Amino acid sequence: MTAVGGAAGEAPAAPCRLDQAGRPPLRRAAGLLRSGETHAWRWGARVAVLLPLAGLLFAVVVLAVKAYPAVRVNGGTFFTGSGFKIGSTYAVTTHTAGVAHPKGSFYGAWPLIAGTLQTSVIAVAVALPVSIGCAFALTERLPAFISRPLGFAIELLAGVPSVVLGLWGVLTFGPWLARTLYPFLADHLPNVPVLDFFKGTVGHGEGLLTGGLVLSLMIVPIITATTADLFRQVPVLPKEGGEALGMTDVEVAHKITLRWVRSGIIGATALGLGRALGETMAIVLTVGAIFRLAPNAYSPMSTIAAAIATQLDSALTDGTGFAVASYAELALVLAVISVLVNLLARWIVRRTSHLGAPVGRAA
Amino acid sequence: MATEPPVAGAASGAAPGLSGGKHVATGTPSPAAGIPRVDPVLDALDPDRGRPANVVETHGLTLRFLDKTILSSIDMGFERGTITALIGPTGSGKSTFLRTLNRMNDKVTGFRYEGSVTLEGRSIWAPGTDLLELRRRVGMLFQRPNPFPMSIRDNVVAGVRAHRIAKGRQLDVVAEQRLREVGLWDAVQDRLNDSPFRLSGGQQQLLCLARALAVGPDVLLLDEPTSSLDPISTEYVEALLAQLAPALTLIVVTHNLAQARRVSHRTMFFYDGRLVEHGPTDQVFEHPRDPQTERYVTGRIG
Numbered sequence: 001m002t003a004v005g006g007a008a009g010e011a012p013a014a015p016c017r018l019d020q021a022g023r024p025p026l027r028r029a030a031g032l033l034r035s036g037e038t039h040a041w042r043w044g045a046r047v048a049v050l051l052p053l054a055g056l057l058f059a060v061v062v063l064a065v066k067a068y069p070a071v072r073v074n075g076g077t078f079f080t081g082s083g084f085k086i087g088s089t090y091a092v093t094t095h096t097a098g099v100a101h102p103k104g105s106f107y108g109a110w111p112l113i114a115g116t117l118q119t120s121v122i123a124v125a126v127a128l129p130v131s132i133g134c135a136f137a138l139t140e141r142l143p144a145f146i147s148r149p150l151g152f153a154i155e156l157l158a159g160v161p162s163v164v165l166g167l168w169g170v171l172t173f174g175p176w177l178a179r180t181l182y183p184f185l186a187d188h189l190p191n192v193p194v195l196d197f198f199k200g201t202v203g204h205g206e207g208l209l210t211g212g213l214v215l216s217l218m219i220v221p222i223i224t225a226t227t228a229d230l231f232r233q234v235p236v237l238p239k240e241g242g243e244a245l246g247m248t249d250v251e252v253a254h255k256i257t258l259r260w261v262r263s264g265i266i267g268a269t270a271l272g273l274g275r276a277l278g279e280t281m282a283i284v285l286t287v288g289a290i291f292r293l294a295p296n297a298y299s300p301m302s303t304i305a306a307a308i309a310t311q312l313d314s315a316l317t318d319g320t321g322f323a324v325a326s327y328a329e330l331a332l333v334l335a336v337i338s339v340l341v342n343l344l345a346r347w348i349v350r351r352t353s354h355l356g357a358p359v360g361r362a363a
Numbered sequence: 364m365a366t367e368p369p370v371a372g373a374a375s376g377a378a379p380g381l382s383g384g385k386h387v388a389t390g391t392p393s394p395a396a397g398i399p400r401v402d403p404v405l406d407a408l409d410p411d412r413g414r415p416a417n418v419v420e421t422h423g424l425t426l427r428f429l430d431k432t433i434l435s436s437i438d439m440g441f442e443r444g445t446i447t448a449l450i451g452p453t454g455s456g457k458s459t460f461l462r463t464l465n466r467m468n469d470k471v472t473g474f475r476y477e478g479s480v481t482l483e484g485r486s487i488w489a490p491g492t493d494l495l496e497l498r499r500r501v502g503m504l505f506q507r508p509n510p511f512p513m514s515i516r517d518n519v520v521a522g523v524r525a526h527r528i529a530k531g532r533q534l535d536v537v538a539e540q541r542l543r544e545v546g547l548w549d550a551v552q553d554r555l556n557d558s559p560f561r562l563s564g565g566q567q568q569l570l571c572l573a574r575a576l577a578v579g580p581d582v583l584l585l586d587e588p589t590s591s592l593d594p595i596s597t598e599y600v601e602a603l604l605a606q607l608a609p610a611l612t613l614i615v616v617t618h619n620l621a622q623a624r625r626v627s628h629r630t631m632f633f634y635d636g637r638l639v640e641h642g643p644t645d646q647v648f649e650h651p652r653d654p655q656t657e658r659y660v661t662g663r664i665g
Contacts, residue, residue, distance in 0.1 A: 237509040241571065244465060244505075245522040245578065246498035255521065259512040 060335065067332050069099040070325035074107045078329060081108020084291060084307070086314065086323050093320055101322035109304070109330055111293040115208070116303040116337065118294065119283060120276040122212025123219055128269055130216070131223035136253060138224070139231040151228065158221035166285030169214035174205030174286060177213070182298055200296040209297040211287035215279055219272035226268035230261035263349040270345030277338050280305040304334045418443045418582055418612045419464060419501075423478035426459055428471065433459045436478065437638045439631065441582070446604060446613040448623035448644065451633030452664065457616050460633070461584050464614065465501040466494060482582070499526050502580035507591045508567030510559035515551050518559050518570055522578040541573040545603060565596025572603065583607070585615040589622065601626050620660060624648050632656045 070078075073096045087105030094103050134154060138147045182202035189195045198209075234257050242252040258265075283289075288300025289310050302310075308327050315323035417440035424437040434456040441447055449457040459468065466487060468474045479486045487497055499522070510518050519538040523529050529537050538555065542548040547569045551562070559570055568588065575583060585604075589597040604613055604626050617623050623630055624644060631641040632653075640647060640656040651657040658664045 235509075237505055237507060238511055240467065241503075241505060241509040241574075242511065242521070244467060244498055244503035245525065245574065246495040247522070247525045248495065251525055255513070256511050262512075 066328035070329040100320045107326040123215035123276040126216035134224045135227035162282040166282035169286040174210040178205030203298045206288045208294045223272045230264040234260045425477040427475045429473035445628040448627035449616045455633040457633045501582045502575035503584045506587045516555040545569040545573045582612045
């Protein structure tokens, strides 16, 4: 109380002491406060913008350092060889190029690399047409009272945890496919290159195609949402121009709407492909996670991500750390594949966008 | 301004000579070369002889969106080979009227019509009418250029392809013909495979005109075709329209009264959902019968 009184008593003593700029003290304090706030925002933004980059750099550098011994020893056979063998962890440690590793260890990741590409390609090949159809129906055909709940449901699908989808895939979806779709495909597809991959025994629904289809279900919402956004940005005037010229609505959709957003769809596909390449849990559960190159589309196999998730445990038993280094190399390969896919998508976008209009541009 | 290729095209087209000769050879009318259509022999050979004078007619046409009446009982005929200007303030219903003629309003929710529109004596809504063929015969040019996301050449022949009018190498011939017809050939012949979006606004609109002409329409609807163009491109497009008129029936919505006066033979004045007055353009502008028309054309309402 006395302190307050004292302050109150002092206040009139210097009622209007101005600072050098001629502002009363309160304003100066406010100015200091504001400049402090500005600084906080600026630095906050700087840190925020650098953090993801730093995180990425850190992860890649750590991975590279970890993988370095394995890269030196495994060499090119890592990409061409087939089979992961830890070697004898009880025998004498051998040294190759100065790197310690158990006797008889061998790392050839070709089946995993191929498997990753196979599941992802199947996923995208199925998801892309479905997603474009979905997005088109949502934005151009269906009335709002249907398309809104439907769009919401598709977005919900993106939120389903991959372990749930994986479990459903292995327990329900896969066996059902093995009873219905797979025998049909195996019997009716012609015996020509690429398609003959779908001939042969169909198994029980745990394998490459099941994994690819479950993956496609996971990336449909991603591609659909992005593509629907793109379709909404196509201006109405070119579409009307097509109609007024006597084009059918299918021609308008295909030649104008779809072409207008072509490069954007490639970007959306890359987004989905990135997700498919790295997806782990759903794959682990649905493809059988067996280390081998699938002889046909229905065979159990494995991917890079699935192999890392399921095998890291046993890799840790290698006292020399060489197995862990090899899995780090595997992870590095996956990262590089993802980056390459994105670069490829960018390149395609640049090559195809020269005819299209910039999205969102009024025309 | 000087770099605007349509201008260059206009200038070179104005000199009858090298380009004009080519047009005659290919049977393509040049915008500025002029096509004399008063020759009695040609007249006798005119395929339009004996056909009704009015290409498009409306009979008691009333247009509604939901319960709102946009236009009520329009009776109007559009004579073959004439340019008709539709004028009137925003919201007077002239654009709706225009878009009804090629049935662009059909898919609009709540659109209803009474009365009829006939094309060469046949109702455009008659059962069994081929909508795509109707739109081939009744072309449209929009307020702003609307090129398709494909190459310049593919833009010109987009409709030709859709209607299977020509194919293969014929398409190149069609593209060149039509681009020459609108005076765009010299400007784009080296970049036929480039994007149309890098052309200037005026050039894009000419490209759209070439595209509309390529399918061989009888009637061309123009919805404020020059409202987004600069004055020089506008002048060029107007000159083109004047050249097209004898072979085509043009119906032009415009907010530009001077333009209506310059290019049209007949003028229709819409106000508040009614066709207030229509007649020869000179009469509508010089001696309007209706006081509302007089107030509009003299700039006192609008």
